[in-house]
Amino acid sequence: MGEEIITTGVDDLLAYLQGKDRIAMQDAAAYLNVPLDTLQAWVDFLVEEKILGIEYKFTKPFIYLNKEEKPKKKKILERTTVPLSEVKTEFEDRAKMKQIPAGKIPELWRSHVADALATKKAYFIEQATRRHITDPNKMWEEYEANLLSRC
Numbered sequence: 683m684g685e686e687i688i689t690t691g692v693d694d695l696l697a698y699l700q701g702k703d704r705i706a707m708q709d710a711a712a713y714l715n716v717p718l719d720t721l722q723a724w725v726d727f728l729v730e731e732k733i734l735g736i737e738y739k740f741t742k743p744f745i746y747l748n749k750e751e752k753p754k755k756k757k758i759l760e761r762t763t764v765p766l767s768e769v770k771t772e773f774e775d776r777a778k779m780k781q782i783p784a785g786k787i788p789e790l791w792r793s794h795v796a797d798a799l800a801t802k803k804a805y806f807i808e809q810a811t812r813r814h815i816t817d818p819n820k821m822w823e824e825y826e827a828n829l830l831s832r833c
Contacts, residue, residue: 686766691716692724696733696747704737704744715812792833799826 694714699705711721725745728734735746770791777787803822810818 688764688766688769691720692728695721695724695728699734699745699747702746704746707736707743707745710745788833792830795830795833799829 691714695710698710698713707721707725708718711718714721725734725736725743729736732748735748737744737746773791773794774787777790778784782790803826806822806825807818810821815821
């Protein structure tokens, strides 16, 4: 089975800004299809971490990648896109260190994945609805069943 990569909206933002000078926040929000408030929260954090810069022309905010932080930015991007198999291996290693019986680990992994999925469902439904998916709940159920079947 191939490696699955998990990415976030922040990863998409950083990828979108690659090779661009400055982008209006409104344009970035439209491109990423996220609310401006959500993008603003991401930008606030990334500016604080010196990954992004922000400047205003009149009252219009523009964002850009900080040039002096490129190596650090790449490291953060790598850390936010982790193959699922790597997360599972780390989970199994921690379980072994805690001396959890080997036969119990797969059940705990499946439970861990199910719990993580439960925290993402509302966001998934919201995003699917925003994208005018006909039946977001059915789509979620298929996604959840597919992922849990691989645990």
